[in-house]
Amino acid sequence: MDIKFDYNITSDEFLEMVESVGWKTYSKKQIDNALANTMYMVKATVDGKLAGIGRVVGDYSIVCMLTDICVKPEFQKHGIGLKIVEELKNLISSNVHEGEKMQIELTPTAGNESFYQKAGFKYNPEKITGMYL
Ligand SMILES: CC(C)(COP(=O)(O)OP(=O)(O)OC[C@H]1O[C@@H](n2cnc3c(N)ncnc32)[C@H](O)[C@@H]1OP(=O)(O)O)[C@@H](O)C(=O)NCCC(=O)NCCS
Structure with a gap:
């Protein structure tokens, strides 16, 4: 499998991706x-x-x-999701300077918690529970 990463997403690509995983779509x-x-x-x-x-x-x-971490169903379970998260973590780290820290948050949809734990995120619902509106 020849996986390549780049750092630009067009609106058509965004739409194609969110539709592929059944998410609510947005206007262009x-x-x-x-x-x-x-x-x-x-x-x-x-x-x-x-x-x-x-x-x-x-x-x-x-x-x-x-x-908006998503992998098309036909490409899931090949490590692509973890690699995407890793790429994003690297981009964030590369802009955090010595002595500084930046908090990275996310609100996983139910059932995806262990995916993010595998990507290094902490899940501790006794201390922190995410909320949304
Ligand atoms: C969640 C998602 C991004 C994972 O992408 P993926 O490319 O299939 O994930 P990976 O192949 O990199 O999986 C890495 C590890 O996490 C595990 N994993 C993947 N999805 C998981 C899930 N939903 N629940 C638990 N574990 C999961 C894999 O089994 C794998 O574990 P292993 O290394 O022990 O085999 C993908 O399933 C997806 O796009 N789902 C629909 C959209 C979505 O719900 N996105 C997240 C919103 S919070």
Whole structure:
């Protein structure tokens, strides 16, 4: 499997990815705005075919959030999701300077907690529970 990563996602690719995993879709204008205001984004292709994406949004300084991590069903369970998260973590780390720290948060959908634990994230619902609106 020839997996390649690059750091740009078009709105059509974003739409193709979120539709492939059955997520709610957005208008093109919303997606364009979201991508234009994204801190870091990663796209994985396999043999030239779009296979997965992931994004980081945040303030470039203290806190950021992993979002829209998704791998097309036909490419799942080949390690691509973990590699996307790793790429994003590396991009974040490369911009955190000596003596600084940045918190990386995420809100996994139910059932995906152990995937993120494998990617190095802590899951401790007795101390921290995510919330959303
Ligand atoms: C979650 C998702 C990104 C994982 O991508 P993937 O490419 O299949 O994951 P990987 O192959 O890199 O899996 C890495 C490890 O996590 C495990 N894993 C993957 N998905 C998992 C899940 N949903 N629950 C538990 N473990 C999971 C794999 O078994 C693998 O473990 P192993 O190394 O011990 O074999 C993918 O299933 C997906 O896109 N799902 C739909 C969208 C989604 O729910 N995204 C997350 C939103 S929070």
